[in-house]
Amino acid sequence: LVVNLYIGAMRNYMREQVKDFLEKGKEVNYRTGFNTPNIVLNYLDILIMENYEAIQKQIPAAKGLKIDDYKFKFRNSIEHFMPRHREDGTENPAWVDDFGNLALLAYKTNTKMQNARPDEKAMHFNKELSGYSLKLQIMSKITLKSADGWNKERSDELTKIMIQLLTDDIKTLALLP
Numbered sequence: 001l002v003v004n005l006y007i008g009a010m011r012n013y014m015r016e017q018v019k020d021f022l023e024k025g026k027e028v029n030y031r032t033g034f035n036t037p038n039i040v041l042n043y044l045d046i047l048i049m050e051n052y053e054a055i056q057k058q059i060p061a062a063k064g065l066k067i068d069d070y071k072f073k074f075r076n077s078i079e080h081f082m083p084r085h086r087e088d089g090t091e092n093p094a095w096v097d098d099f100g101n102l103a104l105l106a107y108k109t110n111t112k113m114q115n116a117r118p119d120e121k122a123m124h125f126n127k128e129l130s131g132y133s134l135k136l137q138i139m140s141k142i143t144l145k146s147a148d149g150w151n152k153e154r155s156d157e158l159t160k161i162m163i164q165l166l167t168d169d170i171k172t173l174a175l176l177p
Contacts, residue, residue: 014043019170022163025099030159033097034078040166041104041135045072047165048134055138058161061145062138070134075104081139082150083115095152100159103136118143118150135162 021040025032048055049067056063081103082096095101116124122143125132132140139158143150 030099031097045134061142077107079103079105100155104133
Protein backbone atom coordinates (compact mmCIF):
# COMPACT_ATOMS: atom_id res chain seq x y z
CA LEU A 1 0.00 0.00 0.00
CA VAL A 2 2.77 2.46 0.91
CA VAL A 3 4.68 1.58 -2.27
CA ASN A 4 1.58 2.25 -4.39
CA LEU A 5 1.05 5.60 -2.69
CA TYR A 6 4.69 6.52 -3.33
CA ILE A 7 4.49 5.48 -6.98
CA GLY A 8 1.29 7.46 -7.40
CA ALA A 9 2.84 10.54 -5.81
CA MET A 10 5.93 10.27 -8.03
CA ARG A 11 3.82 9.86 -11.15
CA ASN A 12 1.74 12.91 -10.25
CA TYR A 13 4.94 14.89 -9.65
CA MET A 14 6.27 13.85 -13.08
CA ARG A 15 2.95 14.79 -14.68
CA GLU A 16 3.10 18.24 -13.11
CA GLN A 17 6.59 18.70 -14.55
CA VAL A 18 5.37 17.56 -17.97
CA LYS A 19 2.40 19.92 -17.75
CA ASP A 20 4.75 22.86 -17.08
CA PHE A 21 6.99 21.77 -19.95
CA LEU A 22 4.06 21.52 -22.37
CA GLU A 23 2.81 25.00 -21.44
CA LYS A 24 6.26 26.58 -21.85
CA GLY A 25 7.11 24.49 -24.92
CA LYS A 26 4.11 25.76 -26.87
CA GLU A 27 5.65 29.23 -26.85
CA VAL A 28 8.67 28.01 -28.83
CA ASN A 29 6.93 25.23 -30.79
CA TYR A 30 8.75 22.64 -28.63
CA ARG A 31 12.17 23.82 -29.77
CA THR A 32 13.49 23.41 -26.24
CA GLY A 33 17.00 21.95 -26.62
CA PHE A 34 18.95 21.83 -23.37
CA ASN A 35 16.04 23.53 -21.57
CA THR A 36 14.08 20.28 -21.80
CA PRO A 37 13.76 18.87 -18.30
CA ASN A 38 15.27 15.39 -18.01
CA ILE A 39 12.22 14.26 -16.05
CA VAL A 40 10.03 14.91 -19.12
CA LEU A 41 12.14 12.60 -21.28
CA ASN A 42 12.25 9.98 -18.52
CA TYR A 43 8.48 10.11 -18.14
CA LEU A 44 8.10 9.89 -21.91
CA ASP A 45 9.92 6.54 -21.82
CA ILE A 46 7.35 5.31 -19.29
CA LEU A 47 4.53 6.39 -21.60
CA ILE A 48 6.19 4.77 -24.63
CA MET A 49 6.40 1.53 -22.67
CA GLU A 50 2.78 1.73 -21.57
CA ASN A 51 1.51 2.69 -25.04
CA TYR A 52 3.87 0.63 -27.17
CA GLU A 53 1.15 -1.06 -29.24
CA ALA A 54 -0.27 2.30 -30.30
CA ILE A 55 3.22 3.72 -30.92
CA GLN A 56 4.01 0.88 -33.35
CA LYS A 57 0.90 1.76 -35.36
CA GLN A 58 1.94 5.42 -35.56
CA ILE A 59 5.63 4.68 -36.11
CA PRO A 60 6.05 1.37 -37.98
CA ALA A 61 9.85 1.60 -37.64
CA ALA A 62 9.40 1.29 -33.85
CA LYS A 63 8.41 -2.36 -34.18
CA GLY A 64 10.75 -4.81 -32.58
CA LEU A 65 11.77 -2.89 -29.48
CA LYS A 66 12.32 -5.23 -26.57
CA ILE A 67 10.03 -3.38 -24.20
CA ASP A 68 10.07 -6.21 -21.64
CA ASP A 69 13.89 -6.03 -21.47
CA TYR A 70 13.97 -2.26 -21.02
CA LYS A 71 15.43 -1.01 -17.74
CA PHE A 72 15.32 2.51 -16.43
CA LYS A 73 18.79 3.81 -15.74
CA PHE A 74 20.22 7.10 -14.63
CA ARG A 75 20.53 9.19 -17.76
CA ASN A 76 21.59 12.74 -17.16
CA SER A 77 22.53 14.24 -20.51
CA ILE A 78 20.38 15.62 -23.33
CA GLU A 79 21.44 14.10 -26.65
CA HIS A 80 20.79 15.94 -29.91
CA PHE A 81 20.36 13.05 -32.35
CA MET A 82 21.22 15.37 -35.21
CA PRO A 83 24.12 17.13 -33.49
CA ARG A 84 24.12 20.84 -32.81
CA HIS A 85 27.48 21.13 -34.58
CA ARG A 86 28.78 19.37 -37.65
CA GLU A 87 32.13 17.59 -37.57
CA ASP A 88 33.72 20.71 -39.10
CA GLY A 89 32.43 22.81 -36.17
CA THR A 90 29.72 24.70 -38.06
CA GLU A 91 26.23 24.73 -36.59
CA ASN A 92 23.39 22.64 -37.91
CA PRO A 93 19.98 24.32 -38.50
CA ALA A 94 17.90 25.45 -35.51
CA TRP A 95 15.51 22.46 -35.78
CA VAL A 96 18.11 20.29 -34.01
CA ASP A 97 16.75 21.76 -30.75
CA ASP A 98 13.26 20.38 -31.51
CA PHE A 99 11.82 17.92 -29.00
CA GLY A 100 11.72 15.16 -31.64
CA ASN A 101 15.50 15.35 -32.02
CA LEU A 102 16.24 15.02 -28.29
CA ALA A 103 16.76 11.99 -26.07
CA LEU A 104 18.52 11.15 -22.81
CA LEU A 105 21.87 9.44 -22.53
CA ALA A 106 24.39 8.90 -19.81
CA TYR A 107 26.86 11.80 -19.89
CA LYS A 108 29.80 9.52 -20.75
CA THR A 109 28.05 8.15 -23.85
CA ASN A 110 26.90 11.60 -24.94
CA THR A 111 30.43 12.99 -24.76
CA LYS A 112 31.73 10.16 -26.93
CA MET A 113 29.00 10.50 -29.59
CA GLN A 114 28.14 14.21 -29.43
CA ASN A 115 29.09 15.31 -32.95
CA ALA A 116 28.55 12.02 -34.77
CA ARG A 117 25.99 11.96 -37.59
CA PRO A 118 22.58 10.40 -36.83
CA ASP A 119 23.32 7.35 -39.00
CA GLU A 120 26.56 6.75 -37.07
CA LYS A 121 24.74 7.12 -33.77
CA ALA A 122 21.95 4.82 -34.91
CA MET A 123 24.43 2.10 -35.90
CA HIS A 124 26.26 2.48 -32.59
CA PHE A 125 23.10 2.48 -30.46
CA ASN A 126 21.49 -0.32 -32.47
CA LYS A 127 24.17 -2.77 -31.29
CA GLU A 128 22.65 -2.82 -27.82
CA LEU A 129 19.41 -0.88 -28.00
CA SER A 130 18.03 -2.09 -24.66
CA GLY A 131 20.62 0.00 -22.83
CA TYR A 132 19.26 3.29 -24.17
CA SER A 133 16.11 5.33 -23.71
CA LEU A 134 13.07 4.11 -25.64
CA LYS A 135 12.79 7.39 -27.51
CA LEU A 136 16.41 7.09 -28.62
CA GLN A 137 15.78 3.50 -29.69
CA ILE A 138 12.86 4.65 -31.82
CA MET A 139 14.95 7.43 -33.36
CA SER A 140 17.69 4.93 -34.19
CA LYS A 141 15.25 2.51 -35.80
CA ILE A 142 13.64 5.28 -37.86
CA THR A 143 17.06 6.36 -39.09
CA LEU A 144 18.21 2.85 -40.02
CA LYS A 145 14.95 2.01 -41.81
CA SER A 146 14.79 5.25 -43.82
CA ALA A 147 16.56 5.59 -47.13
CA ASP A 148 17.48 9.20 -46.40
CA GLY A 149 18.09 8.79 -42.67
CA TRP A 150 17.21 11.26 -39.95
CA ASN A 151 16.04 14.71 -41.04
CA LYS A 152 13.81 17.64 -40.06
CA GLU A 153 10.64 15.95 -41.33
CA ARG A 154 11.27 12.86 -39.20
CA SER A 155 12.08 15.02 -36.19
CA ASP A 156 8.89 17.06 -36.75
CA GLU A 157 6.77 13.92 -36.98
CA LEU A 158 8.31 12.44 -33.84
CA THR A 159 7.80 15.75 -32.01
CA LYS A 160 4.13 15.69 -32.97
CA ILE A 161 3.60 12.07 -31.85
CA MET A 162 5.56 12.37 -28.59
CA ILE A 163 3.96 15.70 -27.58
CA GLN A 164 0.53 14.18 -28.24
CA LEU A 165 1.44 11.19 -26.06
CA LEU A 166 2.45 13.54 -23.22
CA THR A 167 -0.62 15.75 -23.75
CA ASP A 168 -3.03 12.81 -23.70
CA ASP A 169 -1.52 11.59 -20.45
CA ILE A 170 -1.71 15.03 -18.82
CA LYS A 171 -5.41 15.21 -19.67
CA THR A 172 -5.87 12.37 -17.16
CA LEU A 173 -4.74 14.77 -14.37
CA ALA A 174 -8.17 16.38 -14.53
CA LEU A 175 -9.74 12.95 -13.93
CA LEU A 176 -7.66 12.18 -10.82
CA PRO A 177 -9.17 12.79 -7.37
